[in-house]
Amino acid sequence: MLELRFIRENIELVKEKTARRGQDTAKLDDFIETDQRRLSILTEVEGLKNRRNKVSKEVSLLKQGSGQDAARAESLIVEMRDTNQRIKELDAELNLIEQGLQTLVMSIPNLCDDSVPVGQNDSDNVEVWVWGERPVFSFTPKPHWEIGEQLGILDFDRATKLAGTRFALLKGFASRLERALINFMLDLHTQRHGYTEVLPPFLANTASLTATGQLPKFADDLFKISDWDLYLIPTAEVPVTNIHREETLDERDLPLCYVAYTPCFRSEAGSYGRDTRGLIRQHQFDKVELVKFSTPETSMEELEKLLTDAEEVLQLLGLPYRVVTLCSGDLGFSSTKTYDIEVWLPGQDTYREISSCSNFLDFQARRGSIRYRPEGQKKSRLVHTLNGSGLAVGRTLLAILENYQQEDGSVALPEILKPYFENRF
């Protein structure tokens, strides 16, 4: 969410940046008018309330007197009945306008950073760098679903029986590998990158999802629990960022860095027919997520570090990847700048997203009222929030299947994971 006053004073900039994302700016056109209307009513109603407060005090004093005073009090009380009627009307109108304004403001995306390339969609994303050597095979590499089904470790048919399409049943080595990857990632980020591990609830309420930006606009992407104010989390970003909602942090504690493993649940509405095979796009997947709270001055630096921390997972696993900067049209709603890490998948002869690292500036912090008190100052400021996958576990697993596949149909294990199999693999 952007600050109301900021929008008022920078309406052209907001329009231009929203347009850069390829979003319709028509709704912004009547912002100024609505906002002015709001301010004029506000001024009037506050004046009346001021009068009411003063009269109340006067009545209070008059009531202690008698005779003439009592008569004077009576006439003031009568006057206030009318004033109150007017206040009620104005308040009601103000409420209506503010609701509309609120809905509008909540649906304005964050301003994209000036370093973000302008573009329409993912084909305009800009490659930043490429890491690793693509494996060379003496045979035609297979996609992971073929490898997994042949080894009997990925069972999509039975998963469909259990829950429907876009679910997977992992068995034996695959489930063991999934668990090993989670532990490996958590160990790396806690022991070498200094993150604090948390295990949050896997369901979140409306307030939490609103703070991080999934609601109100993207309700269709979520699984809602019927009869409860609860949704399955689409990412650990939601519960972890909300840890400090409505709190004022101490500058000494910043940046706060958390890492969390959670399953993630997404309805994938509107993606019918895309990535229907394999583990790429599931309703449920595991992810290890990195979340940071930083000062405004350091957030861009922290984004670079976050990216490096995520990249190291792939480097240690020996999986080739590239980093791209998302263009304005592909940028998420709440983000000002996002790097995607895309892992190489030889079975599909393509790069696929495996991590997304974003800086949200104070966009989420304002929605969730997450502040910090600068050292030695009394006024608090909004923090900056960031997050990134470190990494999407299911996609890491399938990347290992494809990159480490052998001619005999088996799959080798990355060296770094051997301790997680008691070196008995």
Add this chain to the structure above:
RNA sequence: GGAGGAGUGCCGGAGCGGUUGAACGGGACGGUCUCGAAAACCGUUGUGGGGGAAACUCCACCCAGGGUUCGAAUCCCUGCUCCUCCGCCA
């Protein structure tokens, strides 16, 4: 699920319906004192919104949302959260 109790500022804890944004205590911060520190003393200590160049000023907020009233932290409804007891349960 049933029966009770409670929700006030950073914390503890007051608060007859009327100068209460909120006593008192503690903490924190600034200052005086000191070679330093402690103690003591003085002061400061919320958020959002409006106006103003600024000083400053106005409005709202005592869990949330409604209501009664000229006036509500104080009264009435509804919801939420927490605590205690019973039941059930990993």
